Amino acid sequence: MKKILFSSAVLIYCLLIAVSSHAQTIDVPSNVQRAFDEHFKNASVARWVPIQDSYVATFNQGQGYRDAYFTIEGEFKGVGRYITIDLLPVTAQEKIKANYSNFDLSQLYQFDGVDNGISFYAVMNNAKNELILKMDGTGDVSFSKRNKIKDGAKMSEPLASNSKH
Numbered sequence: 001m002k003k004i005l006f007s008s009a010v011l012i013y014c015l016l017i018a019v020s021s022h023a024q025t026i027d028v029p030s031n032v033q034r035a036f037d038e039h040f041k042n043a044s045v046a047r048w049v050p051i052q053d054s055y056v057a058t059f060n061q062g063q064g065y066r067d068a069y070f071t072i073e074g075e076f077k078g079v080g081r082y083i084t085i086d087l088l089p090v091t092a093q094e095k096i097k098a099n100y101s102n103f104d105l106s107q108l109y110q111f112d113g114v115d116n117g118i119s120f121y122a123v124m125n126n127a128k129n130e131l132i133l134k135m136d137g138t139g140d141v142s143f144s145k146r147n148k149i150k151d152g153a154k155m156s157e158p159l160a161s162n163s164k165h
Contacts, residue, residue, distance in 0.1 A: 028055055031074035039076050040068060069113075078113035088120060095139030102126055125149065 026048040032055050036045070043061040050056075054077065057068045069077040085093060085105060096105065103124035112118045119142075122133045127149070134143035 026050060026055075028057075029072065029074070032070045032072070035070055035074040035076055036068060076114060078111055078115075080109055080111040083108050083110045083120075089137045089139070092120065092135055092137060092139030095135075096122065096124075100124055100131065100133075103129075103131055 028048045036043075036057050036059075040057075040059060040061055043059045046058045046060065046065065048055055048057050053072050055070050055072065057070070058065055059068060060066075064081065066079050066081040068079050071077060085096075085108060087110070088096075088108060103126050105122060105124050107121075107123040109121040110118065111121065118137055120133075120135045120137070122131075122135065124131045124133070130147040130149055132143075132145045132147075133141050135141050
């Protein structure tokens with residue numbers, strides 16, 4: 001159950017609206033900050049965001065921005081980053097092209113979790129719908145959600161840096 005809840009937190013994080021540069025400072029528990037410092041030495045934290053019962057640090061460690069996920073107790077859960085489709089495994093690329101040709105890929109997020117390994121979250125849309133997929137490296141979908149797009153509705157921007165690294 002914790003895996004499902006944490007996976008949901010990752011999905012929620014990927015879909016949150018962008019935070020302005022005037023965001024409030026987040027008080028991160030010392031055990032969470034300590035766990036981050038142990039896992040990511042010499043990393044520059046751009047921001048902390050509390051999500052459900054966890055904290056997400058968006059940081060740069062010389063490889064572009066990534067997101068590190070920690071429980072409120074300071075347990076490291078995984079790291080994620082926005083990617084381009086060319087970094088998706090070929091079999092997953094082919095399945096997306098074959099099964100979702102009437103959608104455009106707008107965001108692709110790779111999450112490398114401690115418990116479940118690597119998974120990918122794709123946000124796809126067309127004129128009427130937004131589709132959110134959770135896939136494994138072969139392109140098999142384990143979760144999907146379809147949202148109807150209202151006339152003139154703007155798609156939400158991601159919270160983390162979406163500079164496709």
